[in-house]
Amino acid sequence: MKFFHISDLHIGLRLLNRDLREDQEYILDQIVEAARREQPDAVAVAGDVYDKAVPSAEAVEVFDRFVSRLTEAVPQASVLIISGNHDSAPRLDCFRRVLAKQRVHMVGLPPGTQEEQIEKVTLRDAYGEVHFYLLPFVRPSMVRQVVGTDADGAQLTYQETVRRLIAREKLDPAARNVLVSHQFYLPAGKRAEDVERMDSEIRTAGNIDEVSADVLQAFDYAALGHIHKPMRVAGETRRYCGAPLACSVSEAGQEKGVVMVEMEEKGVVRTRVLPLHPLRQVRVIRGSLEEVLRQSCGDYVSVLLTDRADLDVIDMQDRIRAAFPFLLEIRREGVRRTQNGRDVQDVGELDPFELCCGFLKDLDDAEKEILRDVINTVTEGKR
Numbered sequence: 001m002k003f004f005h006i007s008d009l010h011i012g013l014r015l016l017n018r019d020l021r022e023d024q025e026y027i028l029d030q031i032v033e034a035a036r037r038e039q040p041d042a043v044a045v046a047g048d049v050y051d052k053a054v055p056s057a058e059a060v061e062v063f064d065r066f067v068s069r070l071t072e073a074v075p076q077a078s079v080l081i082i083s084g085n086h087d088s089a090p091r092l093d094c095f096r097r098v099l100a101k102q103r104v105h106m107v108g109l110p111p112g113t114q115e116e117q118i119e120k121v122t123l124r125d126a127y128g129e130v131h132f133y134l135l136p137f138v139r140p141s142m143v144r145q146v147v148g149t150d151a152d153g154a155q156l157t158y159q160e161t162v163r164r165l166i167a168r169e170k171l172d173p174a175a176r177n178v179l180v181s182h183q184f185y186l187p188a189g190k191r192a193e194d195v196e197r198m199d200s201e202i203r204t205a206g207n208i209d210e211v212s213a214d215v216l217q218a219f220d221y222a223a224l225g226h227i228h229k230p231m232r233v234a235g236e237t238r239r240y241c242g243a244p245l246a247c248s249v250s251e252a253g254q255e256k257g258v259v260m261v262e263m264e265e266k267g268v269v270r271t272r273v274l275p276l277h278p279l280r281q282v283r284v285i286r287g288s289l290e291e292v293l294r295q296s297c298g299d300y301v302s303v304l305l306t307d308r309a310d311l312d313v314i315d316m317q318d319r320i321r322a323a324f325p326f327l328l329e330i331r332r333e334g335v336r337r338t339q340n341g342r343d344v345q346d347v348g349e350l351d352p353f354e355l356c357c358g359f360l361k362d363l364d365d366a367e368k369e370i371l372r373d374v375i376n377t378v379t380e381g382k383r
Contacts, residue, residue: 001125002038005259006031007046007182007225008243009066010086010200012059014051015247015282015300016328021058026279027245027256028066034258034274036073041123043070043077046225046241047084047137047182054088067104080121083108083136084182084225085202092136107134110165111146118169127265130176133169133219137182137226138162139209158183158209171218176266179216182225184209187233198228200247205353205372213238221261221269229254236271246282249302249328253283280326286333289316296323303330 009028013020035043050059070079081104083092093108107119119134140147140161147164150156156164162183171177184207186192192207213233216222222238228251230242241259246252257273285295286304301324321327352375357363363371 001042001123001127001130001176001263002040003042003044003178003261003263004031004035004038004040005044005046005223005239005241005261006244007223007241008048008084008228008247009045009063010048010051010243010245010247011062011066012051012055013200013247016249016302018300018326018328020245021062023245023279025062025065027276028062029069030276031244031258032066032069032073035070035077038260038274039074040077040260041125042132043074043079044132044178044180044223045079045081046180046223047082048086048225049081049084049092050087052086053091071102071104078103078105078121078123078132080132080134080180081106082134082180082182082225085137087137089136089142105134107136110136110138110143111168112143114146116146118165120169125263127263128176130178130263131172132178132180133166135162135165135179135181138165159211159215162211163215166215166218173218174266176263177219179219179222180225181222183211184226185211185213185216185222185224185233185238187231188213195227195231196229198248199250200243201226201228205375206368208372208376220263220266223259223261230257230259230273237269239271244276245278246300249282249284251282252302253281282328285324289320293319293323298325300326300328302328304333305330306333 011024049063067079083089087108089108091108092106096106099106105119105121111117121132121134123130123132138161140155140158143161143165144155147156147161186195192210197203216234216238220237224233224238224240227240228243228247230240232239239259242254242256244256244258246254256276258276260272260274262270281299283299284302284304285292286306288307289305292303292305303320303324317330320330353372356371356375357368
C-alpha cells in the first residue's frame with residue numbers, strides 16, 4: 001500500500017498582503033505530477049484545505065482544479081480529506097456521501113452522536129486490509145455529546161477528548177491502521193513551549209489544545225496536520241508533513257515536500273519525502289542598505305536593515321522595491337527599550353496572553369484561566 005501524506009494547503013492565503021494563487025497552483029501541480037509518477041493508492045490531506053472558514057470563490061476554484069487534476073492523474077486512488085482548524089467543518093462536509101462514491105472522502109465533521117464513529121475508509125492490497133481513520137479537527141465542545149464530561153461535569157481537555165474518541169473505535173491490533181488527524185500533538189518527551197511554531201499557525205493561550213503523542217501508539221502510521229514545519233512526533237511513522245508552501249516569513253529556508261508512505265505486512269512501514277520546489281522562495285535578507293541591494297532577486301523577500309545610523313535616503317524604499325519586485329516588508333534590526341533603559345523582547349514577538357499579563361500585572365491563577373478563555377474565544381471568533 002502506497003499513499004501520499006500532505007496537509008495545510010491554506011488555499012487563499014495572502015503572505016503579508018501578497019496574493020499567492022499563482023504560487024499555490026504551481027506547488028499543487030507538482031503534487032499532482034508526483035502522484036502521476038508514483039501512482040499512490042491514496043492521497044491523505046490532513047486538514048486546513050483553506051486558509052479561511054469562508055474561502056473566496058478563487059480559493060474554491062483552485063481547490064476544485066487540484067482535486068480534478070489529482071483524480072485524473074490517479075483515477076484508481078482514494079482521496080482522503082479532513083477539515084482543519086482554519087476550515088469550516090460543515091462546509092467541507094457538504095456532499096460527503098455523494099463524493100465518497102467517487103472515492104473522494106471529504107470529512108469535515110467528527111462524530112456528533114453516540115451512534116456515529118470516526119469515518120473509516122478501508123483499502124486492500126496484497127497484504128490485506130488497511131483501515132484509514134479520518135478524524136477532523138475537534139474542540140471538546142464539538143463532541144461533548146459523544147465523549148461526555150469529567151467527573152465534575154466540566155468540559156474535557158483536548159487531550160482527553162481525542163483519547164476518548166480514539167478509544168471508541170476498538171481498533172483491531174492485528175490490522176494495519178492509519179490515522180489522519182489535525183491537532184496539536186506533542187512530540188514524545190517535549191513540552192508545548194519546546195515545540196517551534198510558525199507565525200502562520202493559530203495558537204491557543206496556555207497551549208490548552210495540546211495532545212500527547214501517546215494516543216497515537218495504536219496506529220501503524222499517523223498522518224498529521226496543523227504544524228507547518230515538517231516534524232516527527234514519534235519516530236518516522238507518526239509525523240507532520242508540514243505545509244507544502246511557506247505560509248509566513250518564519251518558514252523561510254524550510255525544505256517542503258510530500259511524505260510518501262509505503263506499507264507492507266503489519267509492522268513494515270517505510271517513508272520517503274518527495275521534495276517540492278516553490279515558484280518563489282521566501283527569504284530573509286539581512287544587512288546594511290548597500291549590502292541588501294547587492295542581493296537583488298525575484299523571490300519573496302523580507303528585508304532586515306542593520307544600519308545603526310538613521311538612513312537619510314529619500315528614495316530608499318523605491319531602491320529596495322526595484323531590487324526586489326516581490327518585496328514583503330522592510331524592517332529595522334534592534335530592540336525596544338523601556339523607560340529605565342532595560343532591553344526587552346520586541347512586542348511583536350509576544351503572544352496576546354503574555355502581552356495582557358504584562359499589562360494587567362499580578363494576576364492570580366484563576367484570573368489567568370479567565371484571561372486564557374477570553375483570548376481563545378476572541379481568536380476563534382476572528383478566524
